[in-house]
Amino acid sequence: MSRRIRTYRDVADPASEDIVAQVSEQRERLERRLADVGATIAVASGKGGVGKSAVVANLAAALADRGLSVGAVDGDLNGPALARMLGASGPLRVDEEGAHPADGVAGVRAISMDLLLEADAPLEWRGSEEGVGVAREALETGALREFLADVVWGPLDALVLDLPPGTDALARTLGLIPDLDLLLLVTTPSSAARGVVARSVAAARRAEVGMVALVANMTEYRCPSCGASEPLYPDAAVEPLAESSGLDVWAEIPFEPALASATDAGRPWVLEAPSAPAARALAALAERVVETT
Amino acid sequence: MKFLCVDCDHVMAFAERQLPGDGTMAAVFACEACGREIAMLTNPMETNLVSGLGVEVGGRTVPEQPLELVRGTVETGAPDAFADEEPSLTPGTVAWSEEATARLSRVPSFVRGMVKRIYGEWAVERGIAEITPEVMDRARTDLGLEGM
Numbered sequence: 001m002s003r004r005i006r007t008y009r010d011v012a013d014p015a016s017e018d019i020v021a022q023v024s025e026q027r028e029r030l031e032r033r034l035a036d037v038g039a040t041i042a043v044a045s046g047k048g049g050v051g052k053s054a055v056v057a058n059l060a061a062a063l064a065d066r067g068l069s070v071g072a073v074d075g076d077l078n079g080p081a082l083a084r085m086l087g088a089s090g091p092l093r094v095d096e097e098g099a100h101p102a103d104g105v106a107g108v109r110a111i112s113m114d115l116l117l118e119a120d121a122p123l124e125w126r127g128s129e130e131g132v133g134v135a136r137e138a139l140e141t142g143a144l145r146e147f148l149a150d151v152v153w154g155p156l157d158a159l160v161l162d163l164p165p166g167t168d169a170l171a172r173t174l175g176l177i178p179d180l181d182l183l184l185l186v187t188t189p190s191s192a193a194r195g196v197v198a199r200s201v202a203a204a205r206r207a208e209v210g211m212v213a214l215v216a217n218m219t220e221y222r223c224p225s226c227g228a229s230e231p232l233y234p235d236a237a238v239e240p241l242a243e244s245s246g247l248d249v250w251a252e253i254p255f256e257p258a259l260a261s262a263t264d265a266g267r268p269w270v271l272e273a274p275s276a277p278a279a280r281a282l283a284a285l286a287e288r289v290v291e292t293t
Numbered sequence: 294m295k296f297l298c299v300d301c302d303h304v305m306a307f308a309e310r311q312l313p314g315d316g317t318m319a320a321v322f323a324c325e326a327c328g329r330e331i332a333m334l335t336n337p338m339e340t341n342l343v344s345g346l347g348v349e350v351g352g353r354t355v356p357e358q359p360l361e362l363v364r365g366t367v368e369t370g371a372p373d374a375f376a377d378e379e380p381s382l383t384p385g386t387v388a389w390s391e392e393a394t395a396r397l398s399r400v401p402s403f404v405r406g407m408v409k410r411i412y413g414e415w416a417v418e419r420g421i422a423e424i425t426p427e428v429m430d431r432a433r434t435d436l437g438l439e440g441m
Binding site for chain 2: 005006008011012018019022023025026029090091092093094095096098099115116117118119121122123124125126135137138139140141142143145146147150151
């Protein structure tokens with residue numbers, strides 16, 4: 001007769017497990033840190049290359065320019081650019097309260113992996129030579145949790161999160177911030193981008209995110225000489241996605257090459273050229289966000 | 294996770310954790326009935342999985358530090374990414390010997406400030422006035438900081 005070895009449930013009380021207690025403490029710390037944040041706003045895209053980070057930088061700057069206290073979290077750990085776009089630089093001061101965010105334009109407080117990595121170095125985790133791919137998701141989720149919970153945000157009217165492309169990032173974020181106030185899905189009017197963002201819409205619906213809206217970026221190109229405008233994509237139209245998803249389009253931002261170059265250089269377009277059509281569209285987006293959240 | 298001493302039918306207790314600095318981890322568990330010890334050894338991937346959760350096998354030996362996972366796990370961190378302030382309880386109460394300072398200087402600067410803070414807090418809690426290499430050795434063993 002084989003012996004019976006007691007099972008985990010025989011010997012352990014899950015409620016008193018030390019690991020459970022550590023995870024609970026983490027969650028409480030995150031909740032305490034975000035208790036003074038008025039609105040949490042995530043910006044996602046589904047597909048890369050649609051100008052999402054530039055939208056985030058300009059939205060954060062536009063909100064701050066209205067006198068709001070704004071924090072910005074760069075959740076794109078492998079392609080971080082938000083701190084640079086906001087004109088924020090390190091080093092980060094660390095004290096007993098936590099790590100203090102870097103100050104960017106208009107007083108936006110930012111945290112981003114580009115403040116922490118060596119110049120031009122990719123994000124590499126220790127142990128990467130031995131199958132870190134499996135652990136990468138856990139590490140990236142942990143890093144995002146630290147960006148939210150370990151940074152001394154102070155009281156904020158709005159915390160804006162720049163999510164990396166892909167629907168998994170949204171799920172990861174919602175695991176950390178289940179009460180997300182607003183999700184903005186950025187897309188270009190191209191059929192490829194629309195198709196991918198439709199998946200994010202479905203993921204947001206499944207996760208029951210409170211409020212979701214679309215931002216159409218690079219909708220048209222305006223000739224700087226004659227002012228005539230042309231669609232940037234031959235099949236440009238965001239309406240089909242809006243109709244099929246039932247989501248409102250909160251902004252249609254025209255393509256302006258100078259927006260990208262200025263924002264990349266740490267001068268968000270809404271502050272650099274507030275009367276430009278794209279800057280006006282982004283300022284109107286900020287207005288809509290303020291009215292709604 | 295539990296380890297059961299099959300002979301004694303007794304749940305083994307966490308005894309010690311070692312991080313040799315190569316990404317691996319050893320966690321020792323002991324049977325309080327018969328004294329038998331076993332070591333759970335994890336490879337870098339498994340160690341990272343645990344790190345990603347932000348938890349420590351066997352429980353925390355020091356309070357969680359700001360951006361601890363990022364600072365302890367990112368390989369390509371900038372040396373000047375952080376400006377660490379000394380804990381308010383440390384200045385004037387804990388001094389660093391020349392040898393200990395030299396040894397600390399070999400810790401990558403991305404994580405050095407955090408490590409210094411941990412050693413300082415450990416020493417203050419024990420009423421140690423000066424951190425020497427011997428004190429660092431004791432703290433490393435006590436805290437499971439072999440990688441630091």
